[in-house]
Amino acid sequence: MASKNSLQHFSFLVNGARYDVLAPPLMSLGEVLREKCGLRGLKHGCQQGGCGACSVQVDGQLIPACLLPVARANDKSIETIEGLAQGEKLHPIQEAFVSCYATQCGFCTAGMIMATKALLESNPSPSREEVLVALSGNVCRCTGYLPIVDAVLAAARNARSPELLLS
């Protein structure tokens, strides 16, 4: 029943690829993805779940990677910002963020995009109000939020075009 905090083996999928890591079971998924898997897209703005910059999807659910111990990510399927673009071809959400000027310093961007992805997967035509609630866990200090909300609504419109739907 007891496991020492020393390194243990964990295995999970990230963006469809399998990762095997040795980590203390209580090291956060955020720290593991960044330091052991080399996936630096997610950011740590607070380490307390308050800023949303570390948001990833675990089995489809949006969660703050800083709050999940890696032990609870074992055998899960994780999606991060690195999984959206197909080579140089941007995901519609990414295209919308570029064209709507929804980035400045970029530190909140990965978390904002993952929150957007989680929203549009469950609600493809959100109202402005629903967008504000879905992104309420993501803090931005640069843009004032309005361009980001525009980008989410634009992404929702674009993603409804047949040729841009991802299977």
Add this chain to the structure above:
Amino acid sequence: MNNRLEKLLPVQDVRLDGDVDQKGLREVGTSTPRRDAISHVTGRTVYFEDGTFPGMLHLKMVRSTHHHARILGIDFSEAEKTPGFVRVITHRDVPSNYYTILRLIGIEPNDEPVLADDRVVYWGEPIAAILAESPQAAAIAASRVKVEFEPLDAVFDVEEALKPGAPIVTRQGFNYFRYEGHHCRRVRFGDVDQGFASADLIIERRWDTSPIEHAPMETTGCIAKPDGDGRFTVYTNTQALYFSLDNTALILGIPAGRLHFVGGTVGGGFGGKVDVIVEPIATLGAMLTSRPVKFVYTREEEMRISSTRAAERFYIKDGVMRDGRIVARQITLYVDAGAYSRHSPYGTTKAAAHMPGPYTIPNVWVDAHCVYTNRQPSSAMRGFGVTLGDFAIESQMDVIAHELRIDPLRLRLINAYRDGDMKAHRKRVEGAALVEVIQKAAELVEQRLDPDLAAMSSASR
């Protein structure tokens, strides 16, 4: 003069009504995507913390839990027993412990220690640096350091700090920055006493602001790495790369050529990352251990200890005529520098020069004080030294307009400075546009201006 400069349009060919001469201009008026947008949205933008360095140590700072205190002793014995502990750095390890950022442009004295020695003057002041194998080990070890303090009285208000008998924050014996022997920056123009005597009405108000924390999404930090040849590469999110590099060299007593500072994308600065605060100690750690050292602020450190925009206080006394002309303006302003100078002496100078605002007033008197208190040292933020002055001045202008029952726009247009006017700090006005901006703004919000106001121009009174 190089070819590119020759191709730039002379200023007088650019007309204010936006109908710009199109010769050679391809960017103005077009929508251009940000160069970094694609790397941001794909998570590929590189920030200082994105490198992997084998053998990297983590630095956690032991900090003061008092606003003002003597340090009687420090016990590291429990900390040293923490698994993962590597070493501690104290002020004795710092080659040249005292500095001030602006020593590079001749500002004195070097009032701030990298690590406190016999006393602390603000809550959160760095006392000792713990280096350990993981961030958790460093934090646990740091929490086990026992510092014995003798608390002293503290002062948190700028005017209290200048009263006789106030606790003294600095080592010079007084709580203000000395400008060429004077206790404040002074601007004297005309004769305000005569101006007040001739005025129809005197209006006096006090304006206060609080410190503002920048709260960037990315906290302050750096990674210092020994290159193996006596040089160090420092990855940092500072906004002030050369301030940091040059001060680090002076603090460590090494030639600047041994330092390679790599900046780049800052995850939000807003003026809050212009202090020299993490690089010297991290680089010293790399020097002492021959291992890479990372020092990154936690969110709590960023919010509670990192520098803020200074709190400021303004006393503005105006002599005004019934027709709206301001004939005399007297301002006493205080900048709360917190416990150390950093950029505040410069910010206070800017504040003084910014008075009395974009208005031509024949009699102006300004005393601008840079005051030390036991608050967290303050620093720059968006419109350093001037933004809060504008808050005070424009609030005062609205009060005047209300007292005189004059349209607030009329009050400003009457008093706005024109090209060629002499400013209170003895510079001539050039390229003034306040009149035209007000006129354009009024047009955009469909507010009709009286004909005499609509006909005004910055080119003439």
Add this chain to the structure above:
Amino acid sequence: MSFPDLVIPETVDQAVEALSVPDRKALIFGGGTLVQPFITLGIDAHDVVIDLDHLALNQVVLENDQVSCGAMVRLAQLAQALPQDYIQAAVASISGPAVRNLATVGGNLFAKPPYGDLATLLLALDAEVELASSKETRRLSLNDFYLLRDNAEGSSMKGVLVTHIRFSIDPARKVVFRKMARRQLNSGAIVTVALSLQLDRGIVRKARLALGGVDHHPIRALSAERILTGSNLDSEAIASAAQAARQDCNPQTDAYASAWYRERMVPVQIRRALNSLASYE
């Protein structure tokens, strides 16, 4: 070395046994939203972490307007299961969507002010907690649970695990939840008000008024409840109850608000909550 040991019990008995080991500082890990930061940031180091995720305490069972909620039920899961306005409002007021996917109903009982908004609502709903220890399993009201913790200062609570929370969603009760905060979403409470009234032909038969953010845990405003009970909710009763609640509070100062401000906002928020109910009549 830098992290506590992780213990993953498979039954409640094993969990309680792990919690009862003497001279060992154990941290209970439910959703992790409150405790993972302490682990990551190396604050208040514990010897061992007890993981509650394998105890099958993650069910919401509804039977005749009685809800039995396992302590590990996630906030988002609760909002999916129960459509009542006041449940939706309380859950939505807590942090952001990602945190709500992890945070648990049981964990919220232990969230210190300015947090603990669901616990405030549960207090007004007369919720019961089920506690497991090596000696026994027992139930007590959430209010008594908080009083027990106040008096014990944690010592007699060692080795005790909250396993279930039970409350009624009887539609005959009028329930209002309102949270005053600095921002509309994702913000700690200045004052949280949860109000549950049973009315009989316009007269209040039973009143429960719980306040969050104004003491070390959610509290019942007993002085206000006494005034409301038997009243007809006229403006005099409302004003009087709202003012009386001030004496029940022991607000603290934090980054969101001063104790001074919180105390003055208590009657304002109570009045608004009561007025919103009165307007249904």
